[in-house]
Amino acid sequence: MASNNIARQGPKTAEPARLPLVTPFAGTRRRILKAAALTWLAGSIVLSTGGFATAFAPDNSAEAVAGQFVTGVIYKGMTLFQDPQLTSAERDRRFAKVIEQNIDIPGIARFTLGRYWNRATEKERRDYAEVLPPYLAQAFAGRIGQFAGAMVQVVRTDRVNDRIHVVTRIYFAGPRPNSASTNELELGWLVTQTPAGFRIIDLDIAGTSLELTERTDVASRIERTGATVSGAVNDMRQTLGMTVAGP
Numbered sequence: 001m002a003s004n005n006i007a008r009q010g011p012k013t014a015e016p017a018r019l020p021l022v023t024p025f026a027g028t029r030r031r032i033l034k035a036a037a038l039t040w041l042a043g044s045i046v047l048s049t050g051g052f053a054t055a056f057a058p059d060n061s062a063e064a065v066a067g068q069f070v071t072g073v074i075y076k077g078m079t080l081f082q083d084p085q086l087t088s089a090e091r092d093r094r095f096a097k098v099i100e101q102n103i104d105i106p107g108i109a110r111f112t113l114g115r116y117w118n119r120a121t122e123k124e125r126r127d128y129a130e131v132l133p134p135y136l137a138q139a140f141a142g143r144i145g146q147f148a149g150a151m152v153q154v155v156r157t158d159r160v161n162d163r164i165h166v167v168t169r170i171y172f173a174g175p176r177p178n179s180a181s182t183n184e185l186e187l188g189w190l191v192t193q194t195p196a197g198f199r200i201i202d203l204d205i206a207g208t209s210l211e212l213t214e215r216t217d218v219a220s221r222i223e224r225t226g227a228t229v230s231g232a233v234n235d236m237r238q239t240l241g242m243t244v245a246g247p
Helices: 030-048 061-080 090-104 105-116 122-147 210-224 229-238
Strands: 149-158 163-171 184-194 197-205
Touching: 061 090, 061 122, 061 149, 061 163, 061 184, 061 197, 090 122, 090 197, 105 122, 105 197, 105 210, 122 210, 122 229, 197 210, 210 229
Parallel strands: none
Antiparallel strands: 149 163, 163 184, 184 197
């Protein structure tokens, strides 16, 4: 991910790279572990000379905790897709729950409805927020399903006003699906602090914002289904194979 075009990101503040945070998967390839060890050694050398000391010193800053939070969410998703005992329906249900618990659904609902938010009734807003977790889970599923056995590294964390931008790098266990050139993928996560803890408000994949993509998709559905939010909600339910609500 080169552009880091996160929706609602605001100005970006540069920060030195942090130590890798790795998901606890067994059997990670030797060369990846060696790379992590070399990164730690390089950090120790810089620390000993006094340069960038705060970047490598252990801390409980909001940026560091946000990085750990994002890594944990990725791990939860990968764990579900690696469990052979789960049926497809049960996996989808649990993954939607992970989305609901770790993504700022109210904030994303308002942003993705855009100008239609003020036109929507309270019931339409509730119905839309209810269908968002399984719908976003479906959008994430294709990616997360490819991460089985991967290693996750936090590349950097940047403070963006009252939000934190976390950049992670995924090291695939084998060649990256649909790519012959690299087995790595960078993902940008925009995280906010809520009373309930950190929540994700956007995901950037190769310069594409999931939040902006969803906003465009919803606007298209609304216009296609009679310019009503309820029409878009029912259309999303049909996409998911859910029972369509009555009028």
